[in-house]
Amino acid sequence: MNGIFDLYNRKVGLWANEFQLQPRALFRRSHIDVKVVPTGSSLDLFLLGGVDATSAMTYNEYHRLYTYGIDFKDLTVFHFADIGLDFPEDGLYALEETARRQPELCRKVVEATMEGWAYAFKHKDEALQYVQKEMESAHIPFALSHQRWMLDEIEKLFEFRDGSLSIELREADYDFTVRALRENGFIRTSPAYADFRKEVLQ
Structure with a gap:
């Protein structure tokens, strides 16, 4: 597997939560049909060949694959930051x-x-x-x-x-x-930035 389009009609393991948004946006934007397989935090399905690609965080699952004996050079990695889908994620939120x-x-x-x-x-x-x-x-x-x-x-x-x-x-x-x-149909409305983020360290 060398590029995004090699995922066409392949089985892709995605987490069953909001972390699906980026890969699904990628597939829609690129018009790539994939067979989504819901996965948990385990990498077993990927390691056993049950899916051709799987979700992974560089700080966690990516390194775990290395500890399981897979060399980094043997992995094809699609970094969302490099393909125009660099979403901010974890944050501090309050009502x-x-x-x-x-x-x-x-x-x-x-x-x-x-x-x-x-x-x-x-x-x-x-x-x-x-x-x-x-x-x-x-x-x-x-x-x-x-x-x-x-x-x-x-x-x-x-x-x-x-x-x-x-x-x-x-x-x-x-x-x-x-x-x-919004372009990928995940949300229809959204608050303005000034309403969403409030400065508290003043």
Whole structure:
């Protein structure tokens, strides 16, 4: 498999949640018919040949395939950021009423979140020790190399401005994502950027 159009009429594993939006937008935009197979977090179906392609995050499943013995050079990867479908994803959200009635609470949550990430990036060994403790307490298998890979990859998603950690939803990114979702029939209406994003760190 070398290009997007090689996916035509192939079985593609997609997560059964909002993370389907980008691949489905890609298929519609490119007029590619695929056989969608709902998958969970397991990569077993892909590893066993049950699907020809599957959803993966670079910070998680992509590296897990490597730990399972698949060399990166043997994988064909379609990065949405490289093919015009770079959607912003995880964020901090609050009800409009909460933001209006408790702005100080919202500000503190944002500040604490950013401070926590900044500390984790500067003290990775310590952060990973806490992750290991929590995972083992919850009886979840812990692999240090994989957790370190994830932390390193997540760090790439943040920006540093004047020595401080910064991340924000830019208006251009918001408008682009809204337009793509509307053009592909996923949504019909959307709030204006100024109504969707409120500045709390002032």
